[in-house]
Amino acid sequence: MTDAPQPDIQLEALPQERSRAMQLWGRFRDHKGGIIGAVVFLIIIIAVTIGPYIHTIDPQFLDIRSKNQGPSLIHPFGTDNLGRDMLAQVLAGGRLSLSVGMVAMALSLFLGTVVGLLSGYIKWLDGPLMRLTDLFLALPLLPLLLVIIMLFRETLRAVFGPETGIFILIVFVIGITSWMHTARIVRGDVLSIKNQEFVLAAKSGGTREYNIILRHLLPNVMSSIMVSATLGIATAIITESALSFLGLGFPSDFPTWGRLLYDGANFLQITPSRVLWPGLAISLTVLSVNYMGDAFRDALDPHKVKH
Amino acid sequence: MLNYTLRRLMFAIPTLLVISFIIFALLDLAPNDPTGNLPLTIPPEVREQIRQSLGLGDPFLIRYAKWLHQFFVNEPLNILSQITGADIFESADRLRIRSWATRSPVVDLIVQRMPQTLWVVGMSYVVGILIAIPIGIISAHKQYSIFDQLGTFISMVGFSVPTFFTGVLLIVIFSVKLHWFPSIYDTNHEVTDWSSFVFQIRQMFLPVMVLALYNTSQISRFVRASMLENLNQDYVRTARAKGVKEKTILLVHVLRNSLIPVVTVIALGVPTVFSGAIITEQIFRVNGLGQLLITSIQGGDIPVVQTLTFIFAVLIVLFNLIADVLYGILDPRIRYD
Numbered sequence: 001m002t003d004a005p006q007p008d009i010q011l012e013a014l015p016q017e018r019s020r021a022m023q024l025w026g027r028f029r030d031h032k033g034g035i036i037g038a039v040v041f042l043i044i045i046i047a048v049t050i051g052p053y054i055h056t057i058d059p060q061f062l063d064i065r066s067k068n069q070g071p072s073l074i075h076p077f078g079t080d081n082l083g084r085d086m087l088a089q090v091l092a093g094g095r096l097s098l099s100v101g102m103v104a105m106a107l108s109l110f111l112g113t114v115v116g117l118l119s120g121y122i123k124w125l126d127g128p129l130m131r132l133t134d135l136f137l138a139l140p141l142l143p144l145l146l147v148i149i150m151l152f153r154e155t156l157r158a159v160f161g162p163e164t165g166i167f168i169l170i171v172f173v174i175g176i177t178s179w180m181h182t183a184r185i186v187r188g189d190v191l192s193i194k195n196q197e198f199v200l201a202a203k204s205g206g207t208r209e210y211n212i213i214l215r216h217l218l219p220n221v222m223s224s225i226m227v228s229a230t231l232g233i234a235t236a237i238i239t240e241s242a243l244s245f246l247g248l249g250f251p252s253d254f255p256t257w258g259r260l261l262y263d264g265a266n267f268l269q270i271t272p273s274r275v276l277w278p279g280l281a282i283s284l285t286v287l288s289v290n291y292m293g294d295a296f297r298d299a300l301d302p303h304k305v306k307h
Numbered sequence: 308m309l310n311y312t313l314r315r316l317m318f319a320i321p322t323l324l325v326i327s328f329i330i331f332a333l334l335d336l337a338p339n340d341p342t343g344n345l346p347l348t349i350p351p352e353v354r355e356q357i358r359q360s361l362g363l364g365d366p367f368l369i370r371y372a373k374w375l376h377q378f379f380v381n382e383p384l385n386i387l388s389q390i391t392g393a394d395i396f397e398s399a400d401r402l403r404i405r406s407w408a409t410r411s412p413v414v415d416l417i418v419q420r421m422p423q424t425l426w427v428v429g430m431s432y433v434v435g436i437l438i439a440i441p442i443g444i445i446s447a448h449k450q451y452s453i454f455d456q457l458g459t460f461i462s463m464v465g466f467s468v469p470t471f472f473t474g475v476l477l478i479v480i481f482s483v484k485l486h487w488f489p490s491i492y493d494t495n496h497e498v499t500d501w502s503s504f505v506f507q508i509r510q511m512f513l514p515v516m517v518l519a520l521y522n523t524s525q526i527s528r529f530v531r532a533s534m535l536e537n538l539n540q541d542y543v544r545t546a547r548a549k550g551v552k553e554k555t556i557l558l559v560h561v562l563r564n565s566l567i568p569v570v571t572v573i574a575l576g577v578p579t580v581f582s583g584a585i586i587t588e589q590i591f592r593v594n595g596l597g598q599l600l601i602t603s604i605q606g607g608d609i610p611v612v613q614t615l616t617f618i619f620a621v622l623i624v625l626f627n628l629i630a631d632v633l634y635g636i637l638d639p640r641i642r643y644d
Contacts, residue, residue: 033463138322138627140619142582144330146604147612151336238469242586245471246601258471265475265590272479279472287467294463 024223027299034295037288044285048094059088060253068270077277081267089255090277097256097282100171100240105232107175109182113225116186117213121194130187133180141177145239148173149248163254170249174236182228189221223300230293234286241282257282312632319624326620327378331371334609361407377404378614382414408608416599416611417618423494424595428584431515435522436573440566442523443530447538448557458527465524474517474590481513488513492593514591518584522576529572533565540564567637574630578622 028034057075063083071078077086119129149169156165193199194217202216241258243249250256252263257278264274349357365373381403403412442462446455465473482490489510498504537543538561546556585597592598596615603611 135322135325138326138620138623139329140578140582140616140623142585143600143604143612143616143619144333146601147330147333147616150604150607151333234467241469242471245586246589248604261471261475268475268479269483272483275472275475275479279475283464283468283472286469287464290463290467 024299028295031295031298033291034298037291037295040284040288041292044094044281044288045098048091048098051091052088052095055085055087055091057085057088059084059092061085068267070271071273078271078273080263080271080274086274086277089260090257090281093255093257093260093278094281096167096250096254097237097240097258098285100167100174100256101233101237104171104174104178104236104240105229107171108179108232108236109225109229110179111175112179112182112228113186113218113221115179115183116221117190117217119183120187120190121213121217126187129183133183136177136180139177142242145173145177145243146246146248149243153248162251166250166254170240170243174239178232178235178239182225182232185224185228186221189224190217193217193220227293227296227300230289230296234289234293237282237289238286308632308635311635312628315628315631319628323621323624326624327375327617328371330613330616330620331374332367334613335367335370373402374404374613377402378617385414404610404614406603406608406611408603408606408611413611413614417596417615420594420596420599423492423593424581424584424588424597427492427511427514427588427591427593427595428518428580430511431518432522432577432580434515434519436526438519439523439526440530440569443527443569444534444557444562446527446531447534450535455531459531462524462527465520466528469586470517470521471586471590473520474514474587477513477517478590490591492591494594514587514593517590518580518587522580525576526569526573529569530565533568534561537561537565567634570637571630571634574626574633577626578619581622582619 055076061084063079065083066075066079067081067083069075069079069083075085075087077090079085080089115129115133119126119133152169153166156169159165160168199212199216202212207215237257240249240256241261244256244258245262247262250259252259255263260278261275261282264271264278267274363370385403403414405411406413406416409416442458446458449455478490481487487509490513492510492514496503496507496510498507543556543561546560547553551560581596584595585600587593588595588597589601600612600615602608603615
């Protein structure tokens with residue numbers, strides 16, 4: 001009986017020894033939706049990267065004799081009005097959609113983190129940068145995105161070729177119009193961290209300013225950047241598909257999921273599955289990413305720390 | 308409070324000026340030529356005259372100043388004289404912002420398109436709010452029940468699935484397969500008797516439902532979170548201890564407090580409804596403001612695009628202001644000064 005309390009003490013000591021990342025992972029794991037979301041998202045990524053090596057039909061191969069077909073063994077998702085294989089197109093479109101989403105998210109995170117760190121840490125930059133953020137938040141984004149794409153599409157296409165040009169344009173445009181929330185969150189975090197003792201200690205130790213920002217502040221705001229990152233992918237994918245759906249995104253030769261949906265919408269009566277698959281793909285991706293974001297947020301929420 | 312409102316208004320003016328400048332400058336870079344579609348037989352000097360008549364001869368800053376003057380002085384005066392019926396400062400001579408494509412004043416185009424957008428989009432927002440609040444209340448009241456779990460899941464789905472997919476999906480199910488509702492919105496339809504009224508309801512049903520699903524899922528998440536936060540407060544325990552009925556606690560005490568942040572969220576969402584409707588209007592062929600914007604962008608009709616985009620910006624700034632002021636009025640604990 002006297003030995004009984006000992007395991008308890010060990011159990012209590014354990015969480016302190018665990019690293020913060022492990023703690024977060026433990027709490028992330030408790031969120032069932034988050035785990036399912038992560039699994040689904042991984043499956044989609046794997047399918048899109050490996051899929052074209054298994055299903056080897058060229059997505060742009062025209063086979064006019066087998067147009068508008070329903071699902072069959074050769075064409076599991078059917079074919080479109082020019083006889084192109086839908087499964088191959090959805091897989092290829094997914095590569096493009098996901099890479100647009102990730103690159104645009106990375107750009108917007110980078111901008112948001114830089115603006116947030118600078119305005120949180122450097123006092124005289126705070127006012128101007130926050131006004132700039134407010135200004136960007138007041139811009140009507142969708143109309144402006146459409147206008148910018150209409151204006152610069154031709155020039156960039158001429159310089160970089162049709163696919164790379166539109167890729168650069170869309171990624172750039174989405175990235176530059178979606179950094180504001182990250183900037184605000186990072187700024188708030190930096191403001192609360194920068195007066196803590198370890199920053200003061202680093203300063204009195206003679207650490208240079210940029211090293212304080214990079215080595216001491218950045219790791220501490222990383223967790224909230226993670227949440228922004230997951231939600232950023234979702235918004236970027238939705239924005240890209242919305243642009244493509246309005247006919248101002250990628251051209252039909254390099255279709256993304258949004259473009260496939262847009263092209264398929266005209267053939268609703270003949271082949272409704274042309275709309276179904278790309279739409280399901282977008283929805284599943286965004287849903288899984290949003291669930292992951294929810295789980296991250298719950299895991300990071302200090303109000304929920306009870307153990 | 309008044310002081311704060313005035314200060315915010317003062318700050319809104321430079322913001323709007325900067326935004327209008329950004330929009331104007333951006334569109335001024337447009338490579339398209341409004342005379343590009345005219346026959347090639349027109350000699351160059353006539354072409355130049357047409358460009359002059361469209362107001363393209365002046366330098367950039369002068370054109371910007373003229374546009375500002377037309378937007379902020381001439382058009383409001385025009386609306387005023389139309390409402391009062393009086394002729395204020397020779398209204399016939401006043402320069403107005405004109406569309407390049409139709410040659411009619413942009414504001415008239417917007418006034419023509421406004422009712423469709425307000426009917427469909429505004430209705431969907433109202434429907435969304437009306438569904439969202441009860442769902443949020445029940446979800447919070449019975450947290451972790453089946454209703455709550457199902458509601459949270461559906462709202463997550465409604466929030467994640469883009470409107471251009473739900474719209475197309477509903478068309479496939481309800482118009483193509485079942486033939487219950489028309490897939491195209493007929494703007495010329497006039498409500499004269501009962502059967503035409505029923506037709507109007509039927510053609511509005513699909514677009515309204517698509518947008519309402521999206522709005523409901525967003526707002527009900529807020530209502531639920533806000534209710535849950537308030538249900539754990541001390542005053543709820545006090546009320547329960549005093550023996551107040553659960554229904555009264557929920558619908559009188561907690562609901563009133565929880566709706567404060569919800570009202571601001573609703574106000575903040577109004578402008579996004581207009582821009583989000585661009586897609587839905589495109590799917591159901593509703594010829595509202597969003598469709599006007601898309602056709603003008605595709606046709607390179609710069610004055611229309613400039614004015615519409617700027618109006619969207621004005622809406623965003625205005626409703627941000629309204630949300631902040633409302634929050635201060637509804638919650639007496641908030642002190643701005």
